[in-house]
Amino acid sequence: MTVLILTCEEDVTADMVVVHLDALGVPVVRLDPADLTGGAALSGEYVHGTFRGHLSAGGRLVSLSGLRSVWVRRPGTPAARAAEPSAWLTEESAQALYGMLRGCDAHWMNHPDAAHRARHKPWQLRLAQHCGLPVPATLITTFPQAAREFAERFPDLVVKPVSGAHPQDPPRAVPTSRVAPDTDFSAVAFGPTLLQRLVAKRADIRLTVAGERMLAARKATPADGDPDDVDVRFAPAATPWRPTDVPPRVATSVRAYLREAGLAYGAFDFAEDGDGIWWFLECNQSGQFGFVEVETGQPIARSVAEWLARPGPERRSRVNGRNTTVP
Amino acid sequence: MQPFALNYARPAAELKATIPYAYDSGLQLNVLRDGRIAARDHALLRELGTTTSTAGSKTHFDD
Numbered sequence: 001m002t003v004l005i006l007t008c009e010e011d012v013t014a015d016m017v018v019v020h021l022d023a024l025g026v027p028v029v030r031l032d033p034a035d036l037t038g039g040a041a042l043s044g045e046y047v048h049g050t051f052r053g054h055l056s057a058g059g060r061l062v063s064l065s066g067l068r069s070v071w072v073r074r075p076g077t078p079a080a081r082a083a084e085p086s087a088w089l090t091e092e093s094a095q096a097l098y099g100m101l102r103g104c105d106a107h108w109m110n111h112p113d114a115a116h117r118a119r120h121k122p123w124q125l126r127l128a129q130h131c132g133l134p135v136p137a138t139l140i141t142t143f144p145q146a147a148r149e150f151a152e153r154f155p156d157l158v159v160k161p162v163s164g165a166h167p168q169d170p171p172r173a174v175p176t177s178r179v180a181p182d183t184d185f186s187a188v189a190f191g192p193t194l195l196q197r198l199v200a201k202r203a204d205i206r207l208t209v210a211g212e213r214m215l216a217a218r219k220a221t222p223a224d225g226d227p228d229d230v231d232v233r234f235a236p237a238a239t240p241w242r243p244t245d246v247p248p249r250v251a252t253s254v255r256a257y258l259r260e261a262g263l264a265y266g267a268f269d270f271a272e273d274g275d276g277i278w279w280f281l282e283c284n285q286s287g288q289f290g291f292v293e294v295e296t297g298q299p300i301a302r303s304v305a306e307w308l309a310r311p312g313p314e315r316r317s318r319v320n321g322r323n324t325t326v327p
Numbered sequence: 328m329q330p331f332a333l334n335y336a337r338p339a340a341e342l343k344a345t346i347p348y349a350y351d352s353g354l355q356l357n358v359l360r361d362g363r364i365a366a367r368d369h370a371l372l373r374e375l376g377t378t379t380s381t382a383g384s385k386t387h388f389d390d
Contacts, residue, residue, distance in 0.1 A: 009350035009357070010346070010350065010357070010377075012348070012357050012365055012366055012372065012377050012378060013377075013378045015356045015357050015364070015365060015366035016366040016378075018355055018356055018366070019356070019364060019366050019367065028355060029355075030355040058352040058353075058355065059352070147331075159331065159332050159335055160332070161332055162332075166339065167333065167336065170338075171338070171339035172333075172336040172337060172338060172339055173336065173337055173338070173339045173340065174332055174333065174335060174336045174337075175335065175337070177335035185331065187329060187330060187331040187334065188331045190328050190329060190330045190331065191330025191331060191332065191333075192330075193330070193331045193332055194332070288378060289378075290372060290377075290378025291373075291376075291378045293369075293378075294369040294370075294372050294373045294378060295373065301366075
């Protein structure tokens with residue numbers, strides 16, 4: 001049975017997993033929904049109480065009943081590269097592709113419904129609290145006065161986007177940034193603002209979970225680093241990522257988090273304070289992992305590949321009895 | 328009328344390096360000009376930064 005990978009061509013991180021799947025002898029079909037209806041195609045038939053569906057991409061044809069797993073990595077916007085793209089065609093293509101895939105029995109990493117919910121950072125914070133993970137004091141508000149009062153209670157604050165998205169018109173990045181004590185919070189009225197107590201961290205932690213496998217990496221905060229460089233993504237790479245152990249209590253909470261979220265994969269960001277406590281910052285349901293693997297040598301791609309390669313689900317019915325498709 | 332968080336925005340960094348690999352639909356992998364598989368060259372990936380948490384495209388924000 002085949003692993004379906006939904007991602008764009010330039011996704012070299014997905015390549016790291018494809019290499020392992022190839023080594024395992026597991027058939028792979030890599031499809032970018034943006035290529036509908038040019039380089040990718042689909043068909044599904046609902047007749048006499050049964051369903052037969054097929055996808056093709058790059059000259060490969062696969063039956064939906066022949067999928068053991070679906071990995072949603074970095075898929076393009078459906079039909080974005082069609083000869084005559086439109087919002088309508090994108091919606092039609094998205095409904096057709098993801099609607100049919102939702103009806104197959106394959107394992108998902110991650111299921112689109114779970115992924116959609118898991119992207120909401122306010123929801124993440126609450127789930128983390130429920131699962132026993134320490135969460136820094138956080139306020140999300142459009143009330144300037146609430147922001148001022150929060151800043152009085154927690155004078156050392158950071159601000160970060162609620163969604164994690166970066167504005168595109170023009171393209172800008174919004175790193176997690178320190179907020180000065182005398183800041184004017186009037187502009188909080190113009191958009192939901194996420195303020196969080198700054199964790200005096202001695203390290204950043206990236207904990208990547210693929211199925212049951214947990215792989216944590218630690219990046220020490222330089223003693224002589226700029227105190228305003230609070231976002232490890234944008235700070236100078238003065239110290240390397242190194243493998244580290246996961247405290248048992250954290251591991252238990254993280255498993256609960258993923259179970260509750262319905263996620264097979266998650267990349268957790270923590271800030272480790274001076275007492276060694278891992279403070280939950282966020283969980284990226286499709287977080288990058290290549291940069292950790294190339295620096296630490298941790299077998300993250302192999303772990304993802306092994307999860308995707310697990311035996312396929314029990315079939316509800318036999319759909320394709322002829323040997324005309326990728327097995 | 329600018330939202331508070333955008334007071335902290337900075338211009339988006341573009342990848343400076345030219346990507347020395349291209350997608351091979353037969354292999355379903357990106358391949359270097361000399362035929363090697365790009366994903367096997369970790370030193371190159373580290374240098375290019377194409378697997379980092381800020382290398383996501385405009386359409387994805389799962390860093």
